[in-house]
């Protein structure tokens with residue numbers, strides 16, 4: 001029959017076997033990394049000027065309702081699954097360590113792998129604050145508005161909103177600290193996830209570690225460039241932003 005064990009077994013074993021859970025942890029992590037790479041490219045538009053960033057943000061917000069919510073649901077599900085499976089793996093590993101394998105486990109684990117949980121916790125905390133800050137815009141005054149030639153109604157001036165946020169040194173430093181946690185998590189996480197999906201062999205593993213580091217550098221340098229550039233403009237006076245487009249935000 002169609003509902004026989006063979007049709008449900010793959011789903012059940014994905015959650016009930018440790019290999020299945022590692023694959024789910026890897027796939028959910030790689031979905032989040034893909035988002036982060038796209039998010040970095042989107043944020044780099046700030047260096048092309050106010051209209052480029054504001055148009056990008058406006059286009060995202062104007063996506064058909066179904067598309068935007070599909071993307072958000074996919075991301076949120078990936079995040080919840082990733083956190084739940086990572087916590088479970090951590091608890092199981094601790095139990096094994098408590099049974100006397102501690103020395104062997106810690107000798108074979110790299111510093112980066114031991115830092116995965118603390119770095120993940122910092123990223124999770126950052127994410128909650130970040131979404132309240134830039135997406136829900138719950139802190140401070142309402143976001144500045146601006147015009148785009150092709151849009152009839154005023155749009156949110158994300159260019160000025162980001163500049164305003166990072167011109168507070170505390171905010172810029174807090175974001176850079178969160179990006180340090182992102183770096184640690186990505187350097188180990190990307191390589192580890194791709195290995196969990198069966199990518200092996202000594203030479204290929206070396207390539208994989210290079211790839212993992214390249215993704216981490218792209219994301220962290222790309223995103224970190226934004227608060228650093230605002231800091232240089234606002235506190236040192238290096239003219240990196242279009243002050244006319246900031247609409248008096250400084």
Ligand code: HEM
Nearest residue numbers: 043057072123127130131134135158175182223224226227
């Ligand atoms: C300096 C670093 C960053 C900057 C300048 C930045 C900028 C932004 C901005 C402007 C938005 C709001 C977009 C809008 O609603 O128009 C946003 C949303 C978001 N950011 Fe970031 N971001 C940074 C780092 C990060 C990091 C490290 C992560 C993940 C770990 C992240 C994840 C998100 C998510 C999940 C959203 C919500 C997307 C949505 O509204 O559907 N961001 N970010």
